[in-house]
Ligand SMILES: NC(=O)C1=CN([C@@H]2O[C@H](COP(=O)(O)OP(=O)(O)OC[C@H]3O[C@@H](n4cnc5c(N)ncnc54)[C@H](O)[C@@H]3O)[C@@H](O)[C@H]2O)C=CC1
């Protein structure tokens with residue numbers, strides 16, 4: 001088959017690279033309108049940092065994996081077209097701040113309608129509101145083009161930082177199709193692609209709507225676990241219970257399970273918040289305000305956790321951080337990724353800048369330009385000059401030197417192994433550490449003289 005994937009982002013790139021690697025008999029072309037991104041996929045410095053991805057791409061690229069900006073050309077040749085474009089939260093008009101903005105999806109559907117040929121399978125890889133496949137079907141049907149088609153839903157469950165192992169060994173692959181002989185046939189064609197490396201029993205098929213809704217539901221459940229343990233972390237701080245001990249105690253109950261119970265400064269990433277907002281919007285749209293309010297609370301709790309972290313820091317630093325140097329260790333939304341979308345670090349830094357702190361930011365993978373873009377309105381002062389209170393550090397020890405406090409905002413493994421004695425010696429005293437990820441050995445640091453504040457302990 002000729003497989004085309006529209007959208008060479010965090011999902012399109014790695015997913016298609018894995019399909020190409022495992023299915024040398026298929027020709028896979030990933031297309032994007034973003035020329036810089038395609039150029040990066042064709043270079044030695046991929047646009048996405050994921051452990052193990054370089055190896056996968058370099059084995060398949062040029063053999064049966066191609067990255068191109070020729071969107072129409074690739075669609076015209078394709079038997080199967082994945083749509084893997086971004087579906088951000090709408091920022092304008094009806095549903096602003098909640099609904100998913102589907103303009104990129106609709107653009108893809110219209111482009112497919114214009115140039116596709118033959119018998120094609122259109123696969124929704126992007127995360128979409130339930131019933132989007134219906135809109136895609138109507139656009140494709142309405143154009144009177146020279147092709148027949150089936151629309152499948154095949155949401156992606158990979159997590160950033162572990163994309164390669166997640167794709168190699170997924171818990172499940174979900175395929176939703178129309179319940180007709182043609183729909184079943186299309187679902188089988190896609191299942192055969194994955195079956196090259198995923199055991200058949202892990203390939204689930206459902207109707208289209210269940211598949212679309214399962215993706216939003218999975219993310220909502222995962223985020224809800226984080227918000228639930230974070231809610232308990234606030235109570236732990238008030239009662240001297242330890243949230244990590246509570247998490248371990250409840251996680252050993254096999255009905256609850258141990259994963260996704262790590263209390264933190266808050267969840268980030270491009271999807272949890274956007275997908276829950278989308279779910280909330282859908283519930284409101286279908287006249288279910290109680291259900292909407294239930295899920296919205298997951299986000300409210302996450303916002304509370306991020307602002308609570310800053311309030312605690314300011315309170316501890318004698319109620320002012322104005323003119324104080326605060327070292328920010330980690331800017332990505334989780335370890336092993338260069339992605340900063342919705343990173344809690346953005347919100348923490350903004351609040352600290354608002355309090356007139358000087359933030360010295362170190363992250364091993366995030367570029368300075370990305371940090372400035374994320375801190376947008378704070379990046380420039382009123383005169384259009386760069387904000388002198390935002391300093392990007394290349395060296396973690398320089399970031400901490402003469403600092404009043406260190407805040408860990410991403411759980412990069414290397415932060416655990418830093419020479420904390422050296423950091424202590426070079427900090428102002430009292431030397432405060434706010435561990436927003438609970439990764440440090442707090443008793444050992446206290447012995448050195450640090451005042452350590454974790455989350456929920
Ligand atoms: N980032 C993640 O870990 C996961 C994301 N998802 C979902 O996958 C979808 C894509 O997410 P990401 O890859 O993170 O987004 P992304 O923003 O990294 O990539 C999307 C790409 O689509 C391109 N694009 C948009 N419209 C286009 C068009 N008409 N023609 C060609 N290219 C076009 C953009 O230029 C961009 O490079 C979203 O719906 C997201 O919710 C699902 C699972 C995991």
Ligand SMILES: O=C(O)[C@H]1O[C@H](OP(=O)(O)OP(=O)(O)OC[C@H]2O[C@@H](n3ccc(=O)[nH]c3=O)[C@H](O)[C@@H]2O)[C@H](O)[C@@H](O)[C@@H]1O
Pocket residue numbers: 127156157158159160161219222226259260261262263264265266267268269270271272333334
């Ligand atoms: O749809 C998506 O985009 C993806 O969203 C998440 O993946 P991702 O956001 O990449 O990363 P996660 O590991 O889920 O972490 C999300 C956020 O929650 C935080 N988190 C996670 C787990 C935990 O116990 N505690 C916690 O604070 C992380 O630090 C991070 O900020 C889901 O895990 C994926 O299954 C899904 O495909």
